[in-house]
Amino acid sequence: MTIIRVKFRRGDEVKFISHLDLMKVFERAIRRARLPIAYSQGFNPHPGMVFGLPLGVGVTSEAEYGDFEITDDGMSPQEFADRLNLQLPKGIEVLSAKKKMSKQNIMATIAASEYVVIVGTPAECSQKALKTAIDKYLSQEEIVVKKKTKNGVKDTDIRGMIFDLNFELQPCENFNIIRFTALVSAGSKANLKPDLLIESLCGYLGFEYEIDRIHRTKLFVRSQDQLLDPMEEVV
Amino acid sequence: MSVKLSDALLKSVEKPSRYTGNEWNSVIKDPKSVDIRFAFCFPDSYEVGMSHLGMKILYHLLNERNDCYCERVFAPWTDMEEKMRQNNIPLYGLESKDPIKDFDFVGFTLQYEMSFTNIINMLDLAGIPLTSDKRSDGDSFVCAGGPCAYNPEPLADIIDFFMMGEGEEIINEVMDAYAKWKGTGRTRQEFLEDIVKIEGIYVPAFYDVSYNEDGTIKSFVPKKPDYPVKIKKRIIKDMDKVYFPEKVIVPYTDIVHDRIMLEVFRGCTRGCRFCQAGFIYRPVREKSHKRLLELANKLEESSGYEEISLTSLSTSDYTELHELTTGLLEEMEEKKVNLSLPSLRIDSFSLDLMEKAQKVRKSGLTFAPEAGTQRLRDVINKGVTEEDLLNAVSLAFNGGWNGVKLYFMLGLPTETMEDVEGIADLAYKVVNAYKNVPREKKGKGLNVTVSTSSFVPKAFTPFQWEPQDSREVLNEKQMFLKSKIRSKQVTYNYHENRLSLLEAVFARGDRKTCKVLLKAWEMGCKFDSWGEHFKFDVWMKAFEDCGVDPYFYATRKRDYEELLPWDHIDIGVSKKYLISESKKALEGKVTPNCRVNCGGCGATIFDSGICGGN
Numbered sequence: 001m002t003i004i005r006v007k008f009r010r011g012d013e014v015k016f017i018s019h020l021d022l023m024k025v026f027e028r029a030i031r032r033a034r035l036p037i038a039y040s041q042g043f044n045p046h047p048g049m050v051f052g053l054p055l056g057v058g059v060t061s062e063a064e065y066g067d068f069e070i071t072d073d074g075m076s077p078q079e080f081a082d083r084l085n086l087q088l089p090k091g092i093e094v095l096s097a098k099k100k101m102s103k104q105n106i107m108a109t110i111a112a113s114e115y116v117v118i119v120g121t122p123a124e125c126s127q128k129a130l131k132t133a134i135d136k137y138l139s140q141e142e143i144v145v146k147k148k149t150k151n152g153v154k155d156t157d158i159r160g161m162i163f164d165l166n167f168e169l170q171p172c173e174n175f176n177i178i179r180f181t182a183l184v185s186a187g188s189k190a191n192l193k194p195d196l197l198i199e200s201l202c203g204y205l206g207f208e209y210e211i212d213r214i215h216r217t218k219l220f221v222r223s224q225d226q227l228l229d230p231m232e233e234v235v
Numbered sequence: 236m237s238v239k240l241s242d243a244l245l246k247s248v249e250k251p252s253r254y255t256g257n258e259w260n261s262v263i264k265d266p267k268s269v270d271i272r273f274a275f276c277f278p279d280s281y282e283v284g285m286s287h288l289g290m291k292i293l294y295h296l297l298n299e300r301n302d303c304y305c306e307r308v309f310a311p312w313t314d315m316e317e318k319m320r321q322n323n324i325p326l327y328g329l330e331s332k333d334p335i336k337d338f339d340f341v342g343f344t345l346q347y348e349m350s351f352t353n354i355i356n357m358l359d360l361a362g363i364p365l366t367s368d369k370r371s372d373g374d375s376f377v378c379a380g381g382p383c384a385y386n387p388e389p390l391a392d393i394i395d396f397f398m399m400g401e402g403e404e405i406i407n408e409v410m411d412a413y414a415k416w417k418g419t420g421r422t423r424q425e426f427l428e429d430i431v432k433i434e435g436i437y438v439p440a441f442y443d444v445s446y447n448e449d450g451t452i453k454s455f456v457p458k459k460p461d462y463p464v465k466i467k468k469r470i471i472k473d474m475d476k477v478y479f480p481e482k483v484i485v486p487y488t489d490i491v492h493d494r495i496m497l498e499v500f501r502g503c504t505r506g507c508r509f510c511q512a513g514f515i516y517r518p519v520r521e522k523s524h525k526r527l528l529e530l531a532n533k534l535e536e537s538s539g540y541e542e543i544s545l546t547s548l549s550t551s552d553y554t555e556l557h558e559l560t561t562g563l564l565e566e567m568e569e570k571k572v573n574l575s576l577p578s579l580r581i582d583s584f585s586l587d588l589m590e591k592a593q594k595v596r597k598s599g600l601t602f603a604p605e606a607g608t609q610r611l612r613d614v615i616n617k618g619v620t621e622e623d624l625l626n627a628v629s630l631a632f633n634g635g636w637n638g639v640k641l642y643f644m645l646g647l648p649t650e651t652m653e654d655v656e657g658i659a660d661l662a663y664k665v666v667n668a669y670k671n672v673p674r675e676k677k678g679k680g681l682n683v684t685v686s687t688s689s690f691v692p693k694a695f696t697p698f699q700w701e702p703q704d705s706r707e708v709l710n711e712k713q714m715f716l717k718s719k720i721r722s723k724q725v726t727y728n729y730h731e732n733r734l735s736l737l738e739a740v741f742a743r744g745d746r747k748t749c750k751v752l753l754k755a756w757e758m759g760c761k762f763d764s765w766g767e768h769f770k771f772d773v774w775m776k777a778f779e780d781c782g783v784d785p786y787f788y789a790t791r792k793r794d795y796e797e798l799l800p801w802d803h804i805d806i807g808v809s810k811k812y813l814i815s816e817s818k819k820a821l822e823g824k825v826t827p828n829c830r831v832n833c834g835g836c837g838a839t840i841f842d843s844g845i846c847g848g849n
């Protein structure tokens with residue numbers, strides 16, 4: 001058995017499909033490509049595949065990851081990727097592939113994610129004032145937001161989940177476009193959704209705003225207290 | 236110019252992938268490269284429409300033509316409709332996102348009567364005039380086909396032309412005629428005059444209807460002598476040679492039937508007297524198992540689907556079922572493709588087959604005895620005896636199955652309370668059959684479900700003259716049956732019979748009922764087959780406002796002499812035959828199925844299928 005890890009992108013064409021539906025897309029593409037995927041035993045056999053962190057509906061990404069278990073140890077990751085790409089619908093594309101070395105489940109090791117969020121706001125703002133305000137926002141001990149969970153809404157402190165937050169201001173005539181880059185905690189233990197962060201920040205700044213788009217640029221796994229690109233991971 | 240769907244809008248609706256297209260195997264063309272743009276409209280949700288085989292066939296068939304670009308259109312769900320109206324987004328084709336108002340054809344497939352208000356709603360959302368008399372030269376042609384088109388009259392004011400019968404034959408001829416007409420500067424009327432010469436085309440506006448004082452139809456006359464007096468349905472002669480797509484669209488979101496559908500034959504040999512499909516699709520025409528295996532392989536390869544199902548009106552009757560299923564099981568096993576079997580007639584072969592196909596799952600078996608007593612089963616010509624049923628369930632119970640679903644109809648012609656009670660008796664006999672199975676063989680915990688729906692008389696059946704039971708009587712029968720079923724092992728489900736009343740109206744309605752459809756839509760009716768949207772009181776108000784009595788259509792017994800609203804349609808099966816079947820029904824006499832003995836229904840005129848040689 002070999003596990004192939006792929007990095008793929010998810011474009012505008014497919015950004016409205018759910019995570020569950022995305023897995024079906026891969027399953028059927030793999031079947032069309034006749035790739036030697038391993039199936040689980042039992043009444044309802046499942047293909048051996050595990051994906052990284054589910055992406056919100058409407059979010060695009062250039063850093064999605066999936067691990068695929070195949071039965072042909074001789075197949076090169078490149079061949080796997082090439083054959084899969086021919087069968088994937090527009091908007092989904094495997095960017096790179098490698099043999100996975102570690103035993104760890106990708107889902108369990110994800111620790112952080114970087115997003116670009118484009119926000120439009122009618123609020124007046126200058127580069128300097130915005131920088132000061134965001135610094136002040138980040139210097140708070142505690143940033144409490146209302147987080148939706150399975151059991152209703154819960155107050156959550158997200159300060160510790162924000163690792164890095166940068167912005168670029170692009171003033172338009174009577175409108176400002178702010179391009180935020182946020183590195184936030186991700187994964188099963190602590191996950192901060194970018195829209196929630198923006199809501200909290202704009203609330204703090206007193207901005208009316210509209211999110212134009214959210215795009216995931218990076219995803220990291222934790223390995224011995226280090227954040228690593230899932231394709232680099234060697235452990 | 237294609238419509239703009241903002242992220243914010245799409246994010247705010249349920250299941251946005253219903254509206255974004257781009258699915259695997261969907262056909263994308265450059266609109267500038269074609270002469271004809273066709274909007275194939277399914278007047279229900281994406282999930283229902285995408286599960287429909289006819290749509291898959293015709294979509295790919297039209298797109299095989301280089302001069303035509305066919306796109307899919309579904310009824311947007313109410314949340315999306317609201318957003319579209321707020322933002323002035325017209326109804327658009329899923330492939331190009333262009334407004335369908337600019338298409339040459341807007342074609343609807345009519346699968347059930349309760350989707351009719353969605354047609355009106357979709358035309359309105361598209362910005363196309365709702366009735367044919369309001370459309371002029373720049374407007375799309377609105378056409379329709381499908382089983383409900385066999386009584387086209389309730390939609391006569393809305394649809395420009397109907398295509399009768401199986402679309403694969405006729406639609407290309409219409410497209411050819413259109414390609415010739417387009418750009419000649421000839422009028423809309425002239426195009427309709429061109430195609431009315433094609434067999435199977437019905438242009439309602441070309442006919443005058445007059446009525447008797449009692450509301451029945453007095454005459455139905457073509458406005459010009461060269462319009463056909465009878466419109467003959469079109470059928471496929473050779474099912475092996477007919478076009479069938481070798482790929483199907485694989486949707487992103489879950490649909491009702493998310494699998495490969497392999498159509499094994501059309502029509503049905505059994506002749507159940509309530510079943511419209513059994514008559515309008517005559518004669519039976521089969522595909523060869525070789526062709527089916529070939530198609531199954533191609534479809535599996537191009538779709539990546541993990542399941543294949545066999546479809547037809549009665550798959551057990553397929554003459555090459557053995558070869559087909561053995562072949563499929565063999566070839567699909569290594570590909571890890573499941574075979575999903577429809578409710579087969581239960582014998583040792585089919586049980587063995589089900590065992591192989593489903594491996595472990597031993598729940599759900601379904602049977603449709605339709606009526607509770609042998610007398611009534613003879614009336615409806617359901618060729619199933621109690622013994623057949625009990626043998627079948629015993630076989631199944633011995634094989635470890637423990638769930639049985641039994642389907643019945645309430646309100647069938649001549650039904651008495653004894654027949655209704657017979658349903659409960661039958662259910663108990665099934666329970667007893669389970670008790671008689673040795674413990675070590677049977678599965679744990681029996682579960683019998685009895686479901687009843689209400690009989691709806693349909694055009695082109697031997698029961699087309701029969702009244703529907705009033706809602707009061709149907710309620711009474713439901714309650715009575717409920718009181719007779721008092722076992723933990725039997726569950727009783729019954730259908731909403733207010734919906735059945737409306738179905739009965741539009742299944743046999745004439746042109747006067749068209750007004751009611753428009754009125755009901757105006758008052759907010761749509762998605763009527765979805766319980767949460769069905770507004771019975773509004774419908775009743777619409778009938779009242781239009782001065783149309785629903786009971787005239789639903790619960791009135793008709794004479795054989797009465798001119799019926801669909802008498803100008805010719806399905807091949809003669810009215811004489813339907814009358815003789817109707818009489819035999821009332822006498823409780825059965826008619827053997829086509830394979831045992833040809834009953835001489837008239838379908839030999841097609842010179843095809845089972846009766847081709849006769």
Ligand code: SF4
Nearest residue numbers: 829833834835836846
């Ligand atoms: S002509 Fe005879 S065999 Fe053919 S469909 Fe009619 S009854 Fe059946």
